[in-house]
Amino acid sequence: MEKSVRQALDYAIKKGFQIHPGVVGLLREVEARDLDKIIRDVVREKAVNRDYHIGLDDMMGYLGLDVDDSLRSDHTILFDCTAGITIPEGVEGYTSLFQSRFEKMKELMRERPVAGKVRNAASIKVGSDEEIYAWGLVADKRVDENSARLTIEDTSGVIEGVIMDENVMEEVGELFLDQFVMVRVNARRRIEFTEIMQPDVPGHKFNRSESETFAAFLSDLHVGSRFFMEGELRAFFRWLSGPDPYARRVRFVMIAGDVVDGVGIFADQDKELVQQTTQKQFEKATQLLRLIPPHIKVFVSPGNHDPGRRALPQPSIPKEDGPGLWGMENVYMVGNPAMVSINGVKVLMFHGQSIDDIVKTTRGMEYNNPAKIMKKIMKSRHLSPIYGSQTPIAPEREDLMVIDDIPDVFHAGHVHINEFDSHNGVLLINSGTWQAQTPFQESVGQVPTPCQAVLLNLKTFKLFVKQF
Numbered sequence: 249m250e251k252s253v254r255q256a257l258d259y260a261i262k263k264g265f266q267i268h269p270g271v272v273g274l275l276r277e278v279e280a281r282d283l284d285k286i287i288r289d290v291v292r293e294k295a296v297n298r299d300y301h302i303g304l305d306d307m308m309g310y311l312g313l314d315v316d317d318s319l320r321s322d323h324t325i326l327f328d329c330t331a332g333i334t335i336p337e338g339v340e341g342y343t344s345l346f347q348s349r350f351e352k353m354k355e356l357m358r359e360r361p362v363a364g365k366v367r368n369a370a371s372i373k374v375g376s377d378e379e380i381y382a383w384g385l386v387a388d389k390r391v392d393e394n395s396a397r398l399t400i401e402d403t404s405g406v407i408e409g410v411i412m413d414e415n416v417m418e419e420v421g422e423l424f425l426d427q428f429v430m431v432r433v434n435a436r437r438r439i440e441f442t443e444i445m446q447p448d449v450p451g452h453k454f455n456r457s458e459s460e461t462f463a464a465f466l467s468d469l470h471v472g473s474r475f476f477m478e479g480e481l482r483a484f485f486r487w488l489s490g491p492d493p494y495a496r497r498v499r500f501v502m503i504a505g506d507v508v509d510g511v512g513i514f515a516d517q518d519k520e521l522v523q524q525t526t527q528k529q530f531e532k533a534t535q536l537l538r539l540i541p542p543h544i545k546v547f548v549s550p551g552n553h554d555p556g557r558r559a560l561p562q563p564s565i566p567k568e569d570g571p572g573l574w575g576m577e578n579v580y581m582v583g584n585p586a587m588v589s590i591n592g593v594k595v596l597m598f599h600g601q602s603i604d605d606i607v608k609t610t611r612g613m614e615y616n617n618p619a620k621i622m623k624k625i626m627k628s629r630h631l632s633p634i635y636g637s638q639t640p641i642a643p644e645r646e647d648l649m650v651i652d653d654i655p656d657v658f659h660a661g662h663v664h665i666n667e668f669d670s671h672n673g674v675l676l677i678n679s680g681t682w683q684a685q686t687p688f689q690e691s692v693g694q695v696p697t698p699c700q701a702v703l704l705n706l707k708t709f710k711l712f713v714k715q716f
């Protein structure tokens with residue numbers, strides 16, 4: 249630490265003051281020759297009021313970095329899966345989970361003009377001349393060179409159809425297993441599917457903030473890992489209380505999972521950890537999040553490295569695991585998934601673990617293009633459709649991972665690569681990571697894009713990326 253900063257801190261401490269750790273970063277930005285006067289002024293003024301604590305916002309005020317009150321920072325937690333989670337019920341639970349998915353998806357497509365022509369899968373027989381439709385969850389798909397086959401399942405049974413049209417074949421290849429689709433059936437001589445319709449996001453009317461307030465999007469901090477880039481994250485959090493005109497407008501920080509690296513998540517993880525217990529990892533994470541000035545609201549949802557339930561949907565990080573974060577006034581702990589409205593802009597937060605299964609089982613989907621996968625997720629209107637692959641899914645009575653409500657921003661992480669896109673008016677953000685490449689990622693050729701803070705102007709929807 250610079251000598252002048254040290255001296256300023258010592259002066260205040262000797263006078264009996266407690267100093268918020270974020271203040272240290274702020275003092276570093278001050279010219280050395282001004283430091284002495286500033287700290288004396290602060291100490292004098294506070295001592296008069298018998299207030300012996302120098303907070304981050306206090307110091308910002310003294311430095312003329314006043315918080316612009318005209319920038320709104322309203323929030324509403326519109327949906328948090330934590331509240332809807334029940335006790336898993338085994339096989340029966342899965343039956344009701346898929347029934348719930350089917351019912352919710354049907355509801356999403358009921359407005360389609362052809363919805364009235366849908367028949368039960370089991371009732372469709374070869375030899376019919378009528379225009380028929382069917383809908384259900386994708387049970388199987390096979391794409392060969394000249395044709396494809398698709399099997400869908402509804403509550404009456406299954407229907408398998410052949411696909412000859414090249415464009416439709418391609419669409420079949422890109423469908424996720426267990427997602428909902430509606431098909432047009434030609435049953436004259438055999439069962440052929442001539443068209444595939446997905447729920448998608450038709451005609452989304454987007455919400456915008458009235459003021460040019462900014463939100464920052466982060467994920468995959470992996471606090472506790474040897475590869476966690478602490479210095480860079482500190483620099484970003486300090487930047488938030490500094491004089492940069494963009495920083496002065498930030499009122500929300502959204503963190504979409506993998507806050508800590510966890511313990512026992514993969515084999516021999518202890519060799520890659522700096523903090524060996526989740527308790528220590530959360531102490532560190534809390535210490536860092538305290539650097540964010542209190543006028544900024546922070547929303548934290550869990551990922552597959554965080555403690556609590558592993559299966560999706562994931563309740564918020566339990567209080568006993570992250571007491572420090574739960575105790576912070578400007579931090580809101582939500583589940584995975586959750587939908588939070590910030591100044592009226594609806595942000596869907598989802599860590600994105602299902603991306604692993606999607607990459608494994610779907611044509612044309614790669615880790616390097618998470619936004620392309622997020623686009624398909626929006627189209628399917630389901631965050632984690634594939635059952636029985638790598639991502640554990642809990643047998644909830646209600647399928648809480650159906651995207652019933654269309655967000656303005658769909659925020660995910662998990663793949664450690666920043667990428668953005670938009671789909672029918674929904675902004676897609678994969679917010680990358682604050683962890684350097686791990687040995688595992690190196691072994692599979694995944695190259696992360698660490699320490700890129702994503703900032704969104706909630707009024708204009710202009711995105712900025714700031715590298716730390």
Ligand code: D5M
Pocket residue numbers: 468506552553604615662663664689692694
């Ligand atoms: O995931 C970090 C990255 O590693 C993300 O791109 C997924 C990838 N990953 C994690 N586990 C696997 C397996 N088993 N196969 C392939 N790719 C994987 P994180 O959740 O931070 O560990």
Ligand code: FE
Pocket residue numbers: 468470506551553662663664
């Ligand atoms: Fe991660």
Ligand code: ZN
Pocket residue numbers: 506551552553599601662663
């Ligand atoms: Zn992850």
